[in-house]
Amino acid sequence: MTHRVLRRDVLAGMAAIFALPVPPSRASSSTVHEVTITSFRFEPETITVHAGDVIRWINKDLAPHTATAEDFGWDTEEIPTDQAVEIKVKPGMDTDYFCAFHPHMKGHIMLE
Amino acid sequence: MKSLLTGFALAAALIAGPAKAQDVADLNDLEFAHAAYTADVIDIRYAHLALAISSNPDIHEFANTMIRDHTAVNEAAFALLEKLGADAQDNWFSQALNEGAEKVIDDFSQLRGNAFDKAYAANELAYHQTVNDLVENAMIPNIDNDEVRALFEQGLEIFKAHEMHAEMMVKALEE
Numbered sequence: 001m002t003h004r005v006l007r008r009d010v011l012a013g014m015a016a017i018f019a020l021p022v023p024p025s026r027a028s029s030s031t032v033h034e035v036t037i038t039s040f041r042f043e044p045e046t047i048t049v050h051a052g053d054v055i056r057w058i059n060k061d062l063a064p065h066t067a068t069a070e071d072f073g074w075d076t077e078e079i080p081t082d083q084a085v086e087i088k089v090k091p092g093m094d095t096d097y098f099c100a101f102h103p104h105m106k107g108h109i110m111l112e
Numbered sequence: 113m114k115s116l117l118t119g120f121a122l123a124a125a126l127i128a129g130p131a132k133a134q135d136v137a138d139l140n141d142l143e144f145a146h147a148a149y150t151a152d153v154i155d156i157r158y159a160h161l162a163l164a165i166s167s168n169p170d171i172h173e174f175a176n177t178m179i180r181d182h183t184a185v186n187e188a189a190f191a192l193l194e195k196l197g198a199d200a201q202d203n204w205f206s207q208a209l210n211e212g213a214e215k216v217i218d219d220f221s222q223l224r225g226n227a228f229d230k231a232y233a234a235n236e237l238a239y240h241q242t243v244n245d246l247v248e249n250a251m252i253p254n255i256d257n258d259e260v261r262a263l264f265e266q267g268l269e270i271f272k273a274h275e276m277h278a279e280m281m282v283k284a285l286e287e
Contacts, residue, residue, distance in 0.1 A: 040273045062188055062266045063181045063273070081184065101177045102273050104280065 030054040030088070035107065037065050037079070037099075042107035050112055051091045058084040066101060069094035136205055136250040141260050144251045146200035147209065148267065149189055151243050152182040154213040158239075161217060162232050171229050174236070174281055178274065185267045192263055226285070233281040240275035244268060 031053045036043045038060040049055060057067045059079040067087070068075045071094040076085040078101075089111065099105035139147065159175035159182075166172065193200060216235060223231055247268050255261040 039269055061270075062184055063270045064184065100173075101180065102277060104273070104276050 032056050032086070034058060035067070036060055037067075037105075040099075040102060040105055042067070042099075042105060045106070046108040046110060048110040048112060049089045051089050053089045054086050055089060055109070056084050056086045058082075064101060065099045065105070067097050067107065068100040070096040070098060075100070133246065133250045136246055137254050139203055139205060139251075139254075140201070141255055141257050142198055142201040143203040143205070144255060144264070145189060145193065145260065146202055147205045148247070148251070148264065149186055149200055150206040150209050152186045154209060155236075155239065156182050157213065157217065158220075158232065158235065161220060162228075165221075165224065165228050166232065167225075168229050170281065170284065171232060174233075174277060177277070178236075181270050181274065185263075185270060188263060188266070192259055196257070196259070230282075230285050233278060233285050237275065237278040237282050240271055240278055244271050244275055247271065 031050070033047045033049055033053060033055050035047060035055060035057045037057060040061065040063075042057075047055065055067075057065075057076055057079055059065050059081055062081055064078045064080050066076050066078060067085075073094050074087060074090075076087060079085045089109070091111075093109075093111070095109040095111050097107050097109070136147070155178050159178040162171050162175040166175075189200075220228060220231055220235070247264060252261060252264050252268065255264060
C-alpha cells in the first residue's frame, strides 16, 4: 500500500510530460470523448480513442473525484461537482485509470 | 407514517445510549438533517485525528477523502436548508452520536502506530455500516420533504462508497 502512494508522489510530475489536463477552449479542434462520473462510476467505463483525441470527464456526483492513471503517469487532479477536466491522449499513456479518492472506481481507455 | 423497523442493532461503542431504529425513525426532517450533519462532522473529526496520529499514507489518503466528501455533503445540506428557509434541529440522537464520538476519540488518542491504524480503519467500517443502515432504513423512508430525501439519497451513495473503501482498508491492514 505504502509503495503505491509513494510511487504516485514520485510520478505526479510526469503528468506534465505525458498527459496534461487541458483547458476546454484549447481542445476544441480535437475529437472529444465524454466520460460522465455518476453514482461513483465512470460512464462509459471503457472508451476507444486515438492519440491526439481529448477525453473529458464530467463529475455529476456530489463528491469530488479524479481520473488518475494506475501508474500515476497522468491525473486530472480533483474534479469538483458539475465541473469537467480534459486530458489529451498521448501515445503510450497508461490506459487503466481509477479515482484516487475512491479507489474502487475504475475506468479503461482503448487506445487504437 | 413512520416505518416499523425490527431487528436493528446499533453499535454501542459508536452511538451512546439505548438508541433504537424506531426512535430515530420518529425524528422530523430537520432533526434528520441535524443528525446527518453531526455524523458528517464526527467523521471529519476522526479523520483529523488520523492525520495527526497515523504515518500511514493510505490512512492519510482515506482521511482526506472523508474530510473532502463529508464537507461537500454538509455544504450541500446548508445550501438546501437556506433555500428552504429552515434550520436543522438539535435532538437526542445527535447528542448520542456526539457522546459516542467523544469516547472513541478519547480511546483512539491513546493509540499509536499500527494499533491506531487498525482501530481507525475498523471504526470507519463499523461507523459507516451503522450510520448507513440508519440513513437507509430509518431516515430516508420517513423524510417528508422531497428535496431533503434526494440529498439524503445522494449522501447515502457517498457513504456506501466510504464503507466499501473502509472495508478495503481493513483488509489491507490485515495483510
